[in-house]
Amino acid sequence: MKDRRIYIMSRFCASIVFSLLFDFGSCITFHLPVNVNRCLREEIHKDVLVTGEYQVSDQPDANTILKITDSSGHTLYTKEDATKGKFAFTTEDYDMFEVCFESKYPMGTGRVPDQLVTLDMKHGVEAKNYEEIAKVEKLKPLEVELRRLEDLSESIINDFAYMKKREEEMRDTNESTNTRVLYFSVFSMCCLTGLATWQIFYLRRFFKAKKLIE
Incomplete structure (x- = not known):
C-alpha cells in the first residue's frame, strides 16, 4: 500500500513537471507592419486538437486578417478584422499548418505604427480543458493530474510510434x-564489358584488314 502511494505521488509530481514544461513559453508575440503578411508554421500529428487565442493591438482603419491553412491550401480557420478571439480545429492528417496574420491599411496615409500580435497556440494535451473534464466526470484533483499524465504519456507514445x-x-x-x-x-x-569486347573484335578486324596482324 505504501509503495502504491509513493508510485501515485511520483506520477503526480511528474505530471506537474510536464505541465510546467508545456505551459512555459507557449505564448508568441511579434510586430506586424501594415500591408504585410506574416506566417507561423508548425508540424502537427493526425487527429490532434489545436486551440489558440490571439490578440491584435488596435489600429484605426486597419483590417487584420487571420487565416489558418494546411500544406494543400485548405482553409481551416479565417477571420476578417481579427482583433481578439479564439479558434479551434482538429487535424485530419499529419501536416504542416500555417497561421498567417495580414494587416491591410489604406495607402497614402503616411507612417503607421506596427501592430502588436500575441498568439497563444496549443495542441494535444495542452489544448484539453481538464477543468471542464473534471466537472463533467467529477474527478478529484489527483485524478485530473493522473488523467493529464496519462494523456501526455499517450501523446509521447504516439510520437515515438x-x-x-x-x-x-x-x-x-x-x-x-x-x-x-x-x-x-x-x-x-x-x-562496359560488352563495349570493350566489341572494341577488341573491331580493332582485331581492322588490323587484319590492314594486314598489321595475322
Whole structure:
C-alpha cells in the first residue's frame, strides 16, 4: 500500500513537471507592419486538437486578417478584422499548418505604427480543458493530474510510434535505393564489358584488314 502511494505521488509530481514544461513559453508575440503578411508554421500529428487565442493591438482603419491553412491550401480557420478571439480545429492528417496574420491599411496615409500580435497556440494535451473534464466526470484533483499524465504519456507514445513509422519508411526507401543502385551498377558493368569486347573484335578486324596482324 505504501509503495502504491509513493508510485501515485511520483506520477503526480511528474505530471506537474510536464505541465510546467508545456505551459512555459507557449505564448508568441511579434510586430506586424501594415500591408504585410506574416506566417507561423508548425508540424502537427493526425487527429490532434489545436486551440489558440490571439490578440491584435488596435489600429484605426486597419483590417487584420487571420487565416489558418494546411500544406494543400485548405482553409481551416479565417477571420476578417481579427482583433481578439479564439479558434479551434482538429487535424485530419499529419501536416504542416500555417497561421498567417495580414494587416491591410489604406495607402497614402503616411507612417503607421506596427501592430502588436500575441498568439497563444496549443495542441494535444495542452489544448484539453481538464477543468471542464473534471466537472463533467467529477474527478478529484489527483485524478485530473493522473488523467493529464496519462494523456501526455499517450501523446509521447504516439510520437515515438510515428518516429518508428518514419524510420521504417526511410529504411525501406534506402533499401530500395541501394537495390536500384546495385542493378544500375551491374547494368553499367555489363555495358562496359560488352563495349570493350566489341572494341577488341573491331580493332582485331581492322588490323587484319590492314594486314598489321595475322
